[in-house]
Amino acid sequence: MNEAKKLIAAMLIVFALGGTCLAQPAEQSEDPLPVPSALQLTVGAGYEETFRSDIDSGGDFSITSANFDISLSTILFDDMKFTLTYQYIMDEYDFGGTTGLGGLNPWDDVESHYVSLIASKQLANDWTVFGGPIAQFARDRDARLGDSDTYGGMVGLSINHSETLTYGGGLGVITSLEESERLFPIIILNWQIKPDLRLATDTDAGRSGVELIYNVDEGFDIALGLAYEFKRFRLDDASFAPAGVAENTSLPAWVRMTFQLDNNLTVNLRAGLRFGGRLKIDNSLGNQLRDEDYDPVLFVGATLSLHF
Numbered sequence: 001m002n003e004a005k006k007l008i009a010a011m012l013i014v015f016a017l018g019g020t021c022l023a024q025p026a027e028q029s030e031d032p033l034p035v036p037s038a039l040q041l042t043v044g045a046g047y048e049e050t051f052r053s054d055i056d057s058g059g060d061f062s063i064t065s066a067n068f069d070i071s072l073s074t075i076l077f078d079d080m081k082f083t084l085t086y087q088y089i090m091d092e093y094d095f096g097g098t099t100g101l102g103g104l105n106p107w108d109d110v111e112s113h114y115v116s117l118i119a120s121k122q123l124a125n126d127w128t129v130f131g132g133p134i135a136q137f138a139r140d141r142d143a144r145l146g147d148s149d150t151y152g153g154m155v156g157l158s159i160n161h162s163e164t165l166t167y168g169g170g171l172g173v174i175t176s177l178e179e180s181e182r183l184f185p186i187i188i189l190n191w192q193i194k195p196d197l198r199l200a201t202d203t204d205a206g207r208s209g210v211e212l213i214y215n216v217d218e219g220f221d222i223a224l225g226l227a228y229e230f231k232r233f234r235l236d237d238a239s240f241a242p243a244g245v246a247e248n249t250s251l252p253a254w255v256r257m258t259f260q261l262d263n264n265l266t267v268n269l270r271a272g273l274r275f276g277g278r279l280k281i282d283n284s285l286g287n288q289l290r291d292e293d294y295d296p297v298l299f300v301g302a303t304l305s306l307h308f
Contacts (some may be wrong), residue, residue, distance in 0.1 A: 022159040040073040048270075048301030052096070053277065059102010061294070064092040064247040065301075080121045087205045089138045091231075101292050106240040106281060110233050112138040114205040118154070131155035134174060136205075138233035140246075147243065148234040150175045156186045164192035177232055177245045178286035184208070206231050211256070219260035225272075226253045240281065241289055247280040252299065268303040 050063040069087035076082060089112040095105045100213015113136065120130035131154055139148035170186035189210070191199045191228055196215040202225055203209070210229020232247045254272025261267060274297050281290040 016071075042071045042305060043308075044069045044305040046301060046303035048087070050274065050299040051297055053274075053297035055097075055101050055279065056293045057290075058100020059095060059097025059104075059276055061102060062093045063095055064094070078187050080119055081115075083118045083120075085114070085116045085118075088112070089114075089205065097121060101279060101290060103193075104240045106290075107235055108244055109138045109141040110138065110231070110246075111137065111141055112205070112231070112233065126160040128158045128160075128168070129156075130170070131160070134172070136174070138177075138231065140233060140236045140239060142236035142238065143234040143243070148177070150177060152181070154186060158188045158190070166190040177234055178284070179245075200281070202227060207252075209252075221256075221257040221258040223258070224254070225256060226251070229274075235281075243284040244283045244289070245284075245286070247282075248278070249280075250274040250277040252286050253295055256297075264307050266305040266307070268305075271300045273298055 028124060033105045044067075046065075046067045048063075048065040048067075050065070052060045052062045054060045067087060067089040069085065071083060071085045073081060073083040091110040091112075093107060093110065095102045097103050114134070115136075116132060116134040118132040120128055122128050133151070133153045136150045137145060137148050138150075139145065152172060152174030154170055154172035158166060158168025160166050166188065167190075167267075168188040170188075172184045172186055173181050174184070176182045186203075187201050187208070189199060189201045193199060197216075199212060200211055201209070202211045207227050207229045209225055210267055211223045213221050213223040213227040229249075229250050229252055231249070232245060235241055235244045235246055237243055252274045253270055254270050256268055256270045259267045259269075277294040277297065279290070279292045279294060280288065282288050
């Protein structure tokens with residue numbers, strides 16, 4: 001059993017046990033410990049399969065991905081909210097073929113760690129200001145962890161324009177492996193177009209996009225989404241480009257179904273296509289060695305989230 005499948009199996013067992021505990025809560029003791037009402041915890045796990053895609057220069061590849069994330073929010077210091085988030089992603093690449101980039105088998109398993117601590121404060125006239133530091137470690141599994149770190153931060157503003165519209169924006173900056181710092185925009189939008197139709201931005205580690213969400217029934221949503229996905233990571237010393245850097249970018253478009261099973265458990269199922277895919281490889285000095293397009297490719301995935 002490969003590493004991603006082991007991780008997926010472990011996460012599913014955890015969520016199965018968690019779901020059982022939620023469905024059958026234990027009896028309360030006579031003197032339960034107090035739980036701060038301002039403390040919120042979210043734990044999630046997911047799986048995604050990107051099927052085989054042909055690389056323009058020759059060969060093909062597929063990706064099996066698993067992820068785990070945890071987010072803790074609390075209110076401190078005069079109604080200032082702090083959110084600490086950690087996400088782990090394992091992408092198992094399977095290159096094939098005897099020619100081109102696929103025949104080189106340039107890397108195998110890529111692991112990424114994302115950490116952020118974001119503070120937000122509601123101001124007068126429905127404005128909210130937010131900001132904080134972010135860090136990332138992304139590497140081929142045998143590359144040195146100390147050579148794969150990038151750091152930065154973000155800051156922005158949003159406004160609750162009405163009961164049906166919140167919008168805002170900001171700017172982030174983060175160092176990049178063997179490149180200059182990267183600036184990235186932060187777009188915030190939550191627009192309740194109709195009682196059962198909503199347009200909202202969708203942002204995750206290495207991904208930024210938008211979704212149109214239709215509420216079919218209580219606890220059941222269907223969404224259409226489009227995003228830009230960016231991943232850049234350090235290669236190991238034995239790769240095609242020793243201690244170099246690889247990059248995978250694409251434009252995923254998807255259909256998502258969300259099931260709210262109870263107040264604590266959410267299940268997401270997603271399927272779509274990746275367009276505009278590119279694989280790039282730079283050497284350890286940042287000089288480009290390869291820049292290859294790959295064909296549009298189907299992907300499917302599922303996530304589970306527990307909210308406390």
